[in-house]
Amino acid sequence: xxxxxxxxxxxxxxxxxxxxxxxxxxxxxxxxxxxxxxxxxxxxxxxxxxxxxxxxxxxxxxxxxxxxxxxxxxxxxxxxxxxxxxxxxxxxxxxxxxxxxx
Numbered sequence: 001x002x003x004x005x006x007x008x009x010x011x012x013x014x015x016x017x018x019x020x021x022x023x024x025x026x027x028x029x030x031x032x033x034x035x036x037x038x039x040x041x042x043x044x045x046x047x048x049x050x051x052x053x054x055x056x057x058x059x060x061x062x063x064x065x066x067x068x069x070x071x072x073x074x075x076x077x078x079x080x081x082x083x084x085x086x087x088x089x090x091x092x093x094x095x096x097x098x099x100x101x102x
Contacts, residue, residue, distance in 0.1 A: 001037070001061050001062070001063065001100070001101045002061070002062050002063070002064055002065050002067065002068045002098070002099070002100050003059055003060065003061050003062075003098065003099045003100070004059070004060045004062075004068060004071075004072075004096065004097075004098055005057060005058070005059050005096065005097045005098070005099065006057070006058050006060075006094055006095070006096045007044075007053060007054040007056065007057050007094060007095045007096075008054045008055070008056050008057075008058075008087075008091045008092075008093065008094035008095075009054040009055040009056065009091070009092055009093045009094075010055070010090050010091065010092060011090060011091065011092035012092065014089070014090040014091075014092070015090075016055075018086060018090060019056075019086075019087065019090040019091065020041075020056075022083045022084075022086035022087045022090065023041055023056070023058055023083070023087060024041060025082075025083035025086075026075075026082075026083035026084055026087060027039040027041060027058065027060070029082070029083060030060065030071055030074065030075075033074060035062075035067070035070055035071040035074050036060050036061060036062055036067070036071050037061050037062060037063055037067070038061045039058065039059060039060045039061065040057075040058070040059045041056070041057075041058050041059075042056065042057045042058075042059070043055065043056055044056065044057060054093050054094060054095060065100075068098075
């Protein structure tokens with residue numbers, strides 16, 4: 001399994017509910033298009049020693065790197081449209097990481 005992790009927070013002038021709705025919509029779109037195998041959308045409730053950790057985390061899982069590449073290509077094709085476009089309008093701080101099963 002190959003996973004994409006994105007940590008993000010809303011811009012100070014943006015409301016969280018539209019960002020949350022757009023994130024759920026994007027994950028549903030990727031799932032229904034067969035681009036991802038699963039996802040988790042989390043609100044960070046205690047950042048512990050990770051000071052500055054953004055408020056939300058989205059974890060997207062794909063069977064392999066080729067699947068992740070396909071999902072990313074799907075998003076890039078409409079990067080400023082639909083749910084991803086709304087996310088871009090709402091997000092201020094974000095950080096990404098990639099992982100694979102050990």
